[in-house]
Amino acid sequence: MKRLLPLLLLLTSAIGCERGFVDSRREFGPAVPEDARAHPVEIHSPTTLGVADTPLLDAKGRPIGVACETCHGPTPDLSWAAEPDRPEAFHEAVDLRHGELTCNHCHDAEDRTKLHLADGTPLEVKDAMTLCAQCHGVQYRDYTHGSHGGMNGHWDLNRGPRDRNHCVDCHAPHTPAYGQVLPVHPPRDRYLEVVEHDAPDHSAKEAH
Amino acid sequence: MSTPSSEQEVHEHGVTEAVISYPQFLWKALGVATDGNALFYVWMTALTAVWLVGINAFAHQIVQGQGLTAMTDHVSWGMYIGNFTFAVGLAAGAVMMVIPAYLYHDEDMHDVVIVGEILAIAAVAVALAFVNVDIGRIDRLWHIIPFIGRFNFPVSMLTWDIIVLPGYFLINLHVVGYLLYMRFLGRKPNPKWYIPVVLLSIVWAVSIHTVTAFLYSGLGGRPFWNSAILAPRFVVSAFVSGPAFIVLALQIVRRFSDFYVGHKPIVTLINILRITAVVNLFLVGAEVFTEFYTGGSHVAAAEYLYFGLHGKNALVPWIWTAVVCNVVAAGIFLTVDPRKNLWIIDVACVMTLFGLWVEKGLGLIVPGFVPSTLHEVVEYLPNALEWKISLGIWALGLIIFTLGLKIAVAVFTGTMHVDAAHDAGEV
Amino acid sequence: MSDPSRRTMLKGAGATLGAAAFARAVAPITEWTNDLSVEGFLQKHYKELTVEDMSAVLARIERETEEQYGAKVSVEDVRPTPGVQFAYALNLSVCIGCRRCAKACHEENNHDRATNNSYIRVLEMTNGSLNLEHGTVTYDHAVPAPGKFYMPVQCHQCDNAPCVRVCPVEATWKESDGIVVVDYDWCIGCRYCEAACPYHARRFNWSKPEIPADEINPDQAYLSNRIRPQGVMEKCTFCLHRTRRGKLPACLEACPTGARVFGNLADPDSEIRWVLENKRVFVLKEDLGTQPRFFYFFDE
Numbered sequence: 001m002k003r004l005l006p007l008l009l010l011l012t013s014a015i016g017c018e019r020g021f022v023d024s025r026r027e028f029g030p031a032v033p034e035d036a037r038a039h040p041v042e043i044h045s046p047t048t049l050g051v052a053d054t055p056l057l058d059a060k061g062r063p064i065g066v067a068c069e070t071c072h073g074p075t076p077d078l079s080w081a082a083e084p085d086r087p088e089a090f091h092e093a094v095d096l097r098h099g100e101l102t103c104n105h106c107h108d109a110e111d112r113t114k115l116h117l118a119d120g121t122p123l124e125v126k127d128a129m130t131l132c133a134q135c136h137g138v139q140y141r142d143y144t145h146g147s148h149g150g151m152n153g154h155w156d157l158n159r160g161p162r163d164r165n166h167c168v169d170c171h172a173p174h175t176p177a178y179g180q181v182l183p184v185h186p187p188r189d190r191y192l193e194v195v196e197h198d199a200p201d202h203s204a205k206e207a208h
Numbered sequence: 209m210s211t212p213s214s215e216q217e218v219h220e221h222g223v224t225e226a227v228i229s230y231p232q233f234l235w236k237a238l239g240v241a242t243d244g245n246a247l248f249y250v251w252m253t254a255l256t257a258v259w260l261v262g263i264n265a266f267a268h269q270i271v272q273g274q275g276l277t278a279m280t281d282h283v284s285w286g287m288y289i290g291n292f293t294f295a296v297g298l299a300a301g302a303v304m305m306v307i308p309a310y311l312y313h314d315e316d317m318h319d320v321v322i323v324g325e326i327l328a329i330a331a332v333a334v335a336l337a338f339v340n341v342d343i344g345r346i347d348r349l350w351h352i353i354p355f356i357g358r359f360n361f362p363v364s365m366l367t368w369d370i371i372v373l374p375g376y377f378l379i380n381l382h383v384v385g386y387l388l389y390m391r392f393l394g395r396k397p398n399p400k401w402y403i404p405v406v407l408l409s410i411v412w413a414v415s416i417h418t419v420t421a422f423l424y425s426g427l428g429g430r431p432f433w434n435s436a437i438l439a440p441r442f443v444v445s446a447f448v449s450g451p452a453f454i455v456l457a458l459q460i461v462r463r464f465s466d467f468y469v470g471h472k473p474i475v476t477l478i479n480i481l482r483i484t485a486v487v488n489l490f491l492v493g494a495e496v497f498t499e500f501y502t503g504g505s506h507v508a509a510a511e512y513l514y515f516g517l518h519g520k521n522a523l524v525p526w527i528w529t530a531v532v533c534n535v536v537a538a539g540i541f542l543t544v545d546p547r548k549n550l551w552i553i554d555v556a557c558v559m560t561l562f563g564l565w566v567e568k569g570l571g572l573i574v575p576g577f578v579p580s581t582l583h584e585v586v587e588y589l590p591n592a593l594e595w596k597i598s599l600g601i602w603a604l605g606l607i608i609f610t611l612g613l614k615i616a617v618a619v620f621t622g623t624m625h626v627d628a629a630h631d632a633g634e635v
Numbered sequence: 636m637s638d639p640s641r642r643t644m645l646k647g648a649g650a651t652l653g654a655a656a657f658a659r660a661v662a663p664i665t666e667w668t669n670d671l672s673v674e675g676f677l678q679k680h681y682k683e684l685t686v687e688d689m690s691a692v693l694a695r696i697e698r699e700t701e702e703q704y705g706a707k708v709s710v711e712d713v714r715p716t717p718g719v720q721f722a723y724a725l726n727l728s729v730c731i732g733c734r735r736c737a738k739a740c741h742e743e744n745n746h747d748r749a750t751n752n753s754y755i756r757v758l759e760m761t762n763g764s765l766n767l768e769h770g771t772v773t774y775d776h777a778v779p780a781p782g783k784f785y786m787p788v789q790c791h792q793c794d795n796a797p798c799v800r801v802c803p804v805e806a807t808w809k810e811s812d813g814i815v816v817v818d819y820d821w822c823i824g825c826r827y828c829e830a831a832c833p834y835h836a837r838r839f840n841w842s843k844p845e846i847p848a849d850e851i852n853p854d855q856a857y858l859s860n861r862i863r864p865q866g867v868m869e870k871c872t873f874c875l876h877r878t879r880r881g882k883l884p885a886c887l888e889a890c891p892t893g894a895r896v897f898g899n900l901a902d903p904d905s906e907i908r909w910v911l912e913n914k915r916v917f918v919l920k921e922d923l924g925t926q927p928r929f930f931y932f933f934d935e
Contacts, residue, residue, distance in 0.1 A: 142934070146906030147726055147914070149893035151883065155906075156719075156899070159881030170892065178731065178892065180777040185738035187772055188751035190280045190841060191586060242646055256653060264660035271667040273865045274824075275842035284829040284839060344824020344839065344866025347676060351804040351823055358680050358805040358821070366803035366827055428923045429797060429833025505768050582756060582788060582835045583767040 039154065039161040043129070046166050050113075050125035054080055055093065068125065072112035097175045106131055106173070132167045143167075225393075229626050233392050240618040241611040247464075252610065255603040262600010265593050266341055274344055276593050282586035283577040285342070287594040290569030291601070292338035294449070296420045297442060297568055299331035299376060301450015303413035304480050305473070310406050316472035319620060323461060324454055325384045326612035328413070332377040334605035339369075341597050365426055368419045376416050379409045384612070391619045393626050417442045430576045432509035435498075441491045442568070447484040449564045451477040452537075452557040457613075459554065467617040471547065478546045478553055485538040485560060492534075492567070508583070509575040517579065522587045527571045533563035670703075680805065681818040681858070689857075692820070696861055704862060705848040713856045713879045715812035720900040721873050721928065722813065723884075724910045725787060728934035730894040732757055732778040732785030739889030740789075743874060744860040745852050747844035754871035755789040755886060756835060789886070790815065790836035790871035791919065791927030798828035798837060798870075807868070813900075813928050814873050816858040822867040829868060833920050834927075837870045873897075900928075 051065035058064050066080045071087065081087040091103070108116040108123075115123040118134050133140035142148035149170070154160035170178060244252075269276050279286045305324030309317035340346060351357035352370055361367040383402050390397040421439035428434055455477050462469040499510040511517050516524050540556035570590075579585050590598070618624035674695060678684075684692060693710045700708050737753040746752040758770035762782050770786070779785065792815050799807050799815060806822040809815050829837045843865040855861040856876035863869045874884035878897070887895040898907035910916065914932040918925075 138934070143893075145909040145913070146898075147724070147893070147896045147910050148729065148934075150888075150890055151893065152888045153883060154881045155878065155883050155897055156881030162883075165893065180779065181731065181733050181891075182776075183732060183734045183757075183774065183778050185734045185741060185751060185753065186775060187737075187753070187756065189282070189586075190275070190750060191278070243642075256656075260656050260660045263657065264663075267661045267663040271663045273840070273842040279841070281829065281835075281838050281841075284826045339825075342825065344826070345822065345864075347671060348804075348821070348823045351680075351806070351821060360803050360805045364801050364803045364827070366801065366825065370803065423827075424830075427797065427801075427831050428925075429831060429920070505766060508768065576830070579768070580835055581833050582758060582772070583770060584772060584835075 037157040039157045039159070041157065041162045041164060043164045044166050044169060045126060046168050048172075049128060049166070049168055052091070053093075054090075056080075068113040094174050097177070098173070128173070129167050132171075229393060230389070232626065233389055236392075236624050237615045240615050240624050244614065248614075252607065255607045255610070258603035259600045259607065262597045262603065265596035265600065269341070269593060269597065270346060276591075278588055278591040278594060280586055280588065282580045282584060283574055283588035285573050285577070286588050287570070287590035287598050288338045288342040290571075290573040291565075291598050292335050292342070293420060293442075293572060294565050294568045295331050295335035295338060295605070296373070296416055297446035297449050297564070298453060299328045299335060299450075300413040300417040300443065300446040301448070302328035302331065302380075302454065303410050304447050304451045304477065304484075305454060306406060306410055306413075308476055308480075310403070311410070314473075314476060316470050317476065320458060320461075320469055320473045322384060322387060322616050322620070323457055323613065324450070325380045325409075326609060326616060327450070327454060327457065328380040328409075329377060329384060329612060330605045330609035332373055332380070332416075333608055334601055336373055336377070337601045337604060338598075341601065365419060365423045369416075369423060372412065372416045372419050376409070376412050379405055379412055383409065384616070388616060388619045392624060413446075414443055417446050424572075424576065427576075429581050431506045432513075432576045433572075435495060437491055437495060441488070441495065444484055444488045444491055445564050445568055448481060448488050448560055451480050451484070452560050455481070455557050456554060457609075459550070461613060461617065465613075465617045466621045474550070475546050478541060481541045481557075481560075485534070485541050488564075489534060489538055505583070508579050512578045512585070513571060513575040518585050520578070520585050520587050522589050523571060523574060526566050530563040530566035530571060533559040534567065537563065672699075675820065678820050680821050693857060696857070700851075700862060704846065704851060706851040706853065708851060708853040708855050708861075710855045710857060710861050711876070712858070713876050715810050715814070715879060717811070718899075718901055719812045719879075721792070721878060722898065722900040722907045722911075722930070723792075723873065723928065724896040724907055724914075724916060724930040724932060726894040726896070726914075726934065727784055727786060727931055729892045730757075730785045730787065730890075731892055732759055732774070732780075732783070733891060735889045735891060736787055736886035736895070739885040740871070742850070743852055743877075743885035745844070745846055745855070745862050747840070747842070747846070748850070749842075749845050752838060752844075754836065754838070754869075755787050758786045758788060759783050760786050786931070787886075788834055788836070788919065789929070790873075791834050791925065791929035792871075792873065793925040793927050795924055795926045797831040797833065797923075797925060801827045801831040803827065807870075810858075810875075812879070814875050815870065816872055816875070817868050817870060818858070819861070819863050819867045819869065824866040824868065826868065833923050833925060837868055840865050840867055840869060 048065065050068050052068065053063035054066050056064045070077050070080060071090075078084055078087050081090045083089045096102070106115050108114040111122060113125070115125055115128060115131050117123055117131060123131055129140070139148050143164075149167075150165045151162055153162035155162075277286065302324040305317060305321045308314040309321040340349070343349070352359065352367070354361070354370075359367055359370075361371070383405055386402050387397055418439045421442040424430070424433035425435055425438040455474055458469050458474055458477075461467050496510065496514075499507045508517060512520065513523050513527050515521070537556040537560035540552055540559075544552045544556070546553050574588050578587065615624070672695070674691070678692060679688065689712050693712065696710045697708055700706060700710075734755075734757050737755040737757060740746070740755050741751065741753045744754065756772050758767065758772055759774040759778075759780070760767075760770045760783065762784055774780070792809075792813055794809070794813070796809060796815050799809055802808075803825065804821060804823055807815060807817045807828055824839065826839055829839060840863050844862055846862065851862070852860060854876060856879075859872040859874065859876045874882075874886075878884055884895075884897055887897050896906050896910050898905035900907060900911075902908065910932065911930065914934075916930040916932040918927045918930055
């Protein structure tokens with residue numbers, strides 16, 4: 001019954017007896033068959049995944065990232081470490097603000113190139129979303145149903161693919177809270193003056 | 209009076225004769241309309257000048273778009289639609305002479321009723337002109353012509369207006385034209401040819417203003433308009449503005465022409481005003497009570513109109529001036545004796561015309577949009593271009609009204625009549 | 636009356652003078668008629684155009700866009716797909732009010748640059764109240780601000796659309812996939828629909844839109860994002876030039892948080908159906924009976 005709700009909504013709206021609406025009923029055919037879906041939904045793999053920031057900056061002033069394997073792989077190259085005699089100092093710069101979590105809740109203590117699930121099962125870094133999902137089940141459920149997380153491409157997978165954001169595209173694993181941003185594109189209608197009803201202390205500024 | 213056979217005879221005779229006499233009627237009317245004393249020429253030249261300024265402003269508006277007006281996506285109707293509403297009321301109000309003259313057989317009204325009918329013609333022309341300057345694409349006007357364009361009838365209330373307004377125009381044009389033409393020929397008008405139309409015009413007058421009210425009151429998203437008493441308010445206020453205007457017009461006719469205007473029709477109109485002005489105040493009061501006593505966000509628009517909202521109060525001085533005008537005018541109508549102090553009544557007529565122009569113009573249209581449907585408060589007051597175009601249209605209306613009166617007076621006083629040669633065989 | 640011939644002469648002079656003044660008053664119109672074409676003037680209603688008519692119309696629009704805006708564009712008549720019923724849902728718990736959707740709409744739909752026009756208005760609302768009276772669209776500070784939530788409003792593509800009902804010339808109607816469209820070449824610009832819409836979803840082209848040639852989105856459709864003429868209404872079309880080709884609307888793609896859910900209501904496995912069936916959705920101003928196809932919801 002619950003599934004029928006949108007359909008009921010549609011049907012009851014026929015009471016509106018709109019000419020336009022009658023039109024729209026005419027072509028209300030069967031849904032697209034599921035098996036006909038030709039194109040994939042691909043989850044974007046963020047370049048930050050499995051990469052740690054170094055104190056070194058690139059030409060554009062961004063920290064240069066270094067892969068876990070560089071130091072923790074079979075042939076470690078510790079030249080990236082901040083203090084080569086104390087390599088763990090490299091990670092002390094990490095700003096960890098993710099609930100009560102500490103490093104080893106997610107990073108595998110045995111194999112630092114991997115993560116691990118709560119039951120100890122090792123997990124490749126690229127599969128990090130499964131790790132997130134352990135605690136954030138509601139968000140993961142919403143994500144899998146398309147109501148959480150940005151996307152690009154096609155709503156109709158019969159006609160083209162879809163790219164989904166990965167959790168860490170928006171939520172840095174160590175500081176996952178979504179930060180504040182400055183809004184873009186202020187309304188600049190003809191003669192629209194700035195009116196802030198509930199924020200009289202806020203300095204009202206014109207758009208440009 | 210006449211037997212069926214003689215009526216038939218007259219009718220047949222009339223058809224053949226009309227081929228000659230009707231063009232003559234039009235030609236002589238043109239002559240009368242362009243002929244007068246110095247005052248007449250000054251008056252007409254002034255009106256034409258104002259009209260031309262309006263036409264010029266309108267031409268600029270067509271080229272550069274309504275962006276030249278003060279209207280916005282928040283207040284998307286303004287001065288033009290406000291004036292439209294008021295003009296429709298004026299047209300509908302003219303029927304307040306027709307009712308006593310034809311329904312109550314008020315003999316004193318019988319000749320002067322033509323003034324009301326000419327007012328109806330001029331006011332509908334004004335109303336239609338205001339719609340034309342408001343639409344964004346005047347070149348696509350043909351899209352609203354039934355059968356040629358696509359006419360969303362009966363669903364869109366605007367299509368009803370498109371039917372009733374030109375309809376009312378034609379009805380009154382027929383009555384005025386027929387009566388004047390018969391007088392011109394020196395014949396008694398045949399009741400069969402105009403009485404049914406006059407009766408229709410009474411119903412039609414109520415319909416034009418009801419339809420115009422429904423235009424607004426049918427919009428659920430605009431609480432300020434979404435009121436069942438909007439149509440009654442419109443009709444009643446029309447029955448104030450129409451008679452008030454005619455009271456003034458009759459005195460002007462009496463003063464500047466030889467047309468006999470007795471005292472009785474004016475007194476009758478003032479008696480009508482005594483009732484309608486008070487009922488109008490009552491209906492406005494009922495609306496205001498419902499809004500403010502209930503409160504909530506529904507009252508925001510009325511609050512904006514009467515007291516201002518979030519520091520925005522452009523309409524407050526206008527509406528309070530209008531309230532004072534309407535209240536004082538109603539008091540004057542009720543207390544002053546028109547036989548002794550007619551000039552005080554005249555002042556009251558001017559006051560109530562201004563009061564209703566605000567109440568049904570800017571005071572009705574703008575609060576429908578303030579606050580907007582998303583509760584943004586963007587104000588509106590007409591700018592210079594809108595004033596120019598609006599005054600131009602009113603000047604056009606006065607030109608039509610003046611010329612109509614001029615022709616009617618010439619016909620009724622006998623200075624304009626059919627040439628003797630064509631008159632042969634007449635009674 | 637003393638000298639009839641002199642009087643007639645004076646009348647003639649007056650008439651000539653008046654006609655000259657009139658001609659001068661209406662002179663600006665000539666500038667306007669330059670932009671008008673006979674074929675544009677005589678063009679029939681969208682629903683009455685044959686396939687041949689339509690291809691001629693599209694060619695004319697492409698040509699005029701190049702002449703007037705200096706941009707080569709492709710204008711197509713993209714029709715609804717049978718079996719598709721569009722609907723939109725917006726997660727108010729996730730929306731941060733960054734207005735990137737409004738910006739994307741502005742760019743995608745070839746809006747007038749001077750007015751920053753967009754079919755989307757984002758309201759900053761105070762927690763605990765859905766009363767629009769406490770909302771503001773002109774906020775200009777870091778978002779999301781504490782104690783606030785954000786509510787983007789755009790066309791709700793109502794099934795019982797007041798705007799469609801009031802149009803005197805049937806220039807706006809609901810298509811078979813649920814999208815309410817405007818025939819920009821048929822609209823007379825009376826703005827009755829703008830007065831009727833309870834969601835501030837419709838916009839009027841107060842002037843001819845200004846867009847630099849290099850900013851024009853060349854992928855255009857007759858009923859959606861082609862550059863609108865002056866003096867007509869326009870509105871959100873759920874980006875039908877994209878969505879009728881299976882793509883997601885521009886505002887959804889621009890959303891950084893995934894607050895927006897779009898899809899086919901007729902497909903039981905669609906994301907939009909999942910949201911309607913599993914979230915507690917609501918519509919704006921439900922009491923007006925407009926039956927929107929645009930839903931809001933909060934996460935639990």
